[in-house]
Amino acid sequence: MKKKFNNSNFFASLCGNKIQRNPHPGPLPSDGRGRIVRRLMQNPATGFAGWSCGKMEPAAGCPLSHPMGEGQGEGFPRAKFFLTIFFIACVLNFSRAQTEIQISREGIFAQKPIPVALDGFTGEAAEVLKFDLYVQGFSFVTPDAAQYLIHGSDSGNVTGTVTDKLARKVILSRSYNGASLRRQAHAFADDIVLAIAGKPGIAQLRGTTARIAYKSQPSGIGPGEIYVADFDGFTPTNVTEDHSIVAKPAWVPGKMALYYTSYARGNPDIFYHSLTSGQRRVIANYSGLNTSAAVSPDGSKVAMVLDKTGSVNIWVCNADGSNLKHITSGDEDSSPTWSPNGDWICFATKHNARRQLAKVPAGGGEVQYLNTAGTPNPTEPDWSPDGKWIAFTCQFSHEFDICVLPADATSAPTVLVPGENPSWAPNSRTLVFNHRAAGYQQALSVLDVFTKQYKDCRRATGSDSQPAWAR
Amino acid sequence: MKMNKLIFPLMIALAATLATTGCRKGTPRTTPMPGEAQTEIATPGGNNTFPPGNIIDTGQIPGVTPGPIAQNQSWTLDDVTQDRAALADDTIHFAFDSAVIRDSEQSKLIIVSESLKSDPNAKLLIEGNCDERGTEEYNRALGERRALAAREVLAKLGVDPMRVRTISYGKDKPADSGHDEAAWSKNRRDDFVLCHPKTGA
Numbered sequence: 001m002k003k004k005f006n007n008s009n010f011f012a013s014l015c016g017n018k019i020q021r022n023p024h025p026g027p028l029p030s031d032g033r034g035r036i037v038r039r040l041m042q043n044p045a046t047g048f049a050g051w052s053c054g055k056m057e058p059a060a061g062c063p064l065s066h067p068m069g070e071g072q073g074e075g076f077p078r079a080k081f082f083l084t085i086f087f088i089a090c091v092l093n094f095s096r097a098q099t100e101i102q103i104s105r106e107g108i109f110a111q112k113p114i115p116v117a118l119d120g121f122t123g124e125a126a127e128v129l130k131f132d133l134y135v136q137g138f139s140f141v142t143p144d145a146a147q148y149l150i151h152g153s154d155s156g157n158v159t160g161t162v163t164d165k166l167a168r169k170v171i172l173s174r175s176y177n178g179a180s181l182r183r184q185a186h187a188f189a190d191d192i193v194l195a196i197a198g199k200p201g202i203a204q205l206r207g208t209t210a211r212i213a214y215k216s217q218p219s220g221i222g223p224g225e226i227y228v229a230d231f232d233g234f235t236p237t238n239v240t241e242d243h244s245i246v247a248k249p250a251w252v253p254g255k256m257a258l259y260y261t262s263y264a265r266g267n268p269d270i271f272y273h274s275l276t277s278g279q280r281r282v283i284a285n286y287s288g289l290n291t292s293a294a295v296s297p298d299g300s301k302v303a304m305v306l307d308k309t310g311s312v313n314i315w316v317c318n319a320d321g322s323n324l325k326h327i328t329s330g331d332e333d334s335s336p337t338w339s340p341n342g343d344w345i346c347f348a349t350k351h352n353a354r355r356q357l358a359k360v361p362a363g364g365g366e367v368q369y370l371n372t373a374g375t376p377n378p379t380e381p382d383w384s385p386d387g388k389w390i391a392f393t394c395q396f397s398h399e400f401d402i403c404v405l406p407a408d409a410t411s412a413p414t415v416l417v418p419g420e421n422p423s424w425a426p427n428s429r430t431l432v433f434n435h436r437a438a439g440y441q442q443a444l445s446v447l448d449v450f451t452k453q454y455k456d457c458r459r460a461t462g463s464d465s466q467p468a469w470a471r
Numbered sequence: 472m473k474m475n476k477l478i479f480p481l482m483i484a485l486a487a488t489l490a491t492t493g494c495r496k497g498t499p500r501t502t503p504m505p506g507e508a509q510t511e512i513a514t515p516g517g518n519n520t521f522p523p524g525n526i527i528d529t530g531q532i533p534g535v536t537p538g539p540i541a542q543n544q545s546w547t548l549d550d551v552t553q554d555r556a557a558l559a560d561d562t563i564h565f566a567f568d569s570a571v572i573r574d575s576e577q578s579k580l581i582i583v584s585e586s587l588k589s590d591p592n593a594k595l596l597i598e599g600n601c602d603e604r605g606t607e608e609y610n611r612a613l614g615e616r617r618a619l620a621a622r623e624v625l626a627k628l629g630v631d632p633m634r635v636r637t638i639s640y641g642k643d644k645p646a647d648s649g650h651d652e653a654a655w656s657k658n659r660r661d662d663f664v665l666c667h668p669k670t671g672a
Binding site for chain 1: 641
């Protein structure tokens with residue numbers, strides 16, 4: 001029994017930490033609080049486990065009184081009270097651990113959406129809520145079929161409540177003012193996700209709507225501009241005005257700054273562009289190809305694709321272009337991405353006549369090939385911020401698919417949906433990518449990898465591709 | 472009795488949870504939206520606009536060390552005028568997803584090498600291109616590999632590789648905008664552009 005509780009979440013849940021830190025998959029959509037409690041009541045065995053756990057050392061200095069606010073009781077009643085909370089925490093954690101163990105890899109990517117009923121919102125606020133919740137694994141059903149009821153209004157300001165039907169209680173009640181209805185609705189969507197799933201939503205980042213950068217081409221080929229927009233494609237703004245071919249924008253983590261490729265000076269060069277000052281600087285303009293910039297998690301280094309030695313390889317330099325270092329020496333290297341700890345660079349290459357993903361120490365060293373069996377021609381890897389997943393594009397015949405591979409390569413990748421150029425949101429669960437739309441143009445879409453639900457973003461010009469989610 | 476023992480603390484727990492977290496009636500908590508947050512990334516007063524990109528700083532990049540078989544870094548496209556017509560008939564084509572130069576294309580490369588030999592001041596830009604099948608950045612690398620492959624053959628034919636620049640357009644500059652094999656086979660190509668030093672340069 002003890003073994004079952006041997007994970008870091010155990011004490012986290014004891015501490016009443018509302019933001020769950022359990023590994024992927026996060027809380028299973030069907031794993032609402034009500035259901036867990038119900039299971040506990042029906043299952044004496046589980047209950048027993050809880051008690052035996054309760055007798056364990058309540059160590060780790062957990063401030064048990066914290067989640068309950070100011071403790072009022074004294075002596076025995078208080079002890080009993082805390083023991084009970086302890087018991088609940090154990091059972092909650094136990095149920096969760098059990099469920100995770102039972103889920104196969106395929107199961108992770110075939111989760112059922114959380115059924116909610118949305119009521120009282122109109123126009124733009126309703127549109128925003130539907131988009132934000134759908135691409136985070138929620139489905140919209142009648143109140144009878146719903147697990148959660150979301151009720152509110154958008155007359156003047158957004159205000160709303162979330163009711164857990166099984167637990168019969170209001171788990172969120174909030175109103176918003178200021179900015180725009182759109183921003184308020186995004187904020188409410190994030191609060192809903194936090195209240196129901198226990199994890200931060202994707203709609204906001206550092207006090208504003210989460211943003212993506214991407215390339216947009218009016219005709220689908222040739223000249224285009226780098227754009228920045230909200231993650232749902234609204235308020236698109238071009239940050240370049242060079243009327244030249246552009247490619248592969250990459251955010252500097254935590255900053256309003258991009259690196260991207262532009263042919264503005266004839267050759268494909270890599271630019272640094274501060275969005276706050278407008279300052280631009282070429283950081284790589286070697287003869288030949290300079291492209292696919294990827295910024296290290298701490299912002300201090302840039303990985304990229306160059307062929308200044310006559311072979312197309314991955315190189316790494318400092319943020320300003322200095323201290324250039326040759327990292328790989330494959331024949332067909334492309335598309336670097338950093339591990340979140342900055343130790344590794346994953347890239348696409350060819351090995352033993354097969355296209356593969358590989359990783360190499362960021363300072364150079366031995367290349368390790370990843371298991372991408374079953375997903376031919378892998379390219380465009382993007383390492384999730386939590387380090388657990390590598391999303392990439394594979395190509396069966398002439399069609400592209402978005403795939404996800406466990407970064408430790410303990411199991412084969414999973415094919416998700418048709419598309420290219422996946423980029424993770426900060427939650428390591430949502431991706432933005434592009435896929436073919438009418439007229440051989442590309443449209444951006446936001447995807448929840450665990451339910452495979454996705455929805456198109458608003459288009460900027462004709463064809464939008466190579467999105468990068470600001471982290 | 473055992474059941475009672477179990478249920479009793481449970482009820483207390485539920486009651487406590489409800490008392491602290493649940494059923495807040497009345498005025499909901501209000502979250503003020505920082506309306507100014509957007510201007511943090513924009514020009515003052517502007518809403519979601521970005522300052523235009525400045526003139527590009529062409530300052531020297533520190534720490535450049537050429538590799539052993541480095542590409543030419545001594546001249547750029549700004550130093551030359553481009554003559555696209557001169558070698559327009561000598562475009563070479565490639566098999567799907569391949570940067571290998573087929574025997575059938577060798578004769579065109581000989582013509583290209585001869586024209587460079589006959590004009591010692593001329594330089595060459597090789598433009599690698601791909602069909603639309605392949606991801607964008609992969610194709611950008613593939614186009615570059617196609618240009619490099621031609622550069623290597625030209626070197627074997629006696630052309631100084633330092634006279635040659637390569638550029639890849641990936642799938643951004645198709646010769647034929649169709650979406651079938653007839654178009655794709657035309658798009659998998661290297662175009663050769665003869666370059667002449669600008670007068671006075």
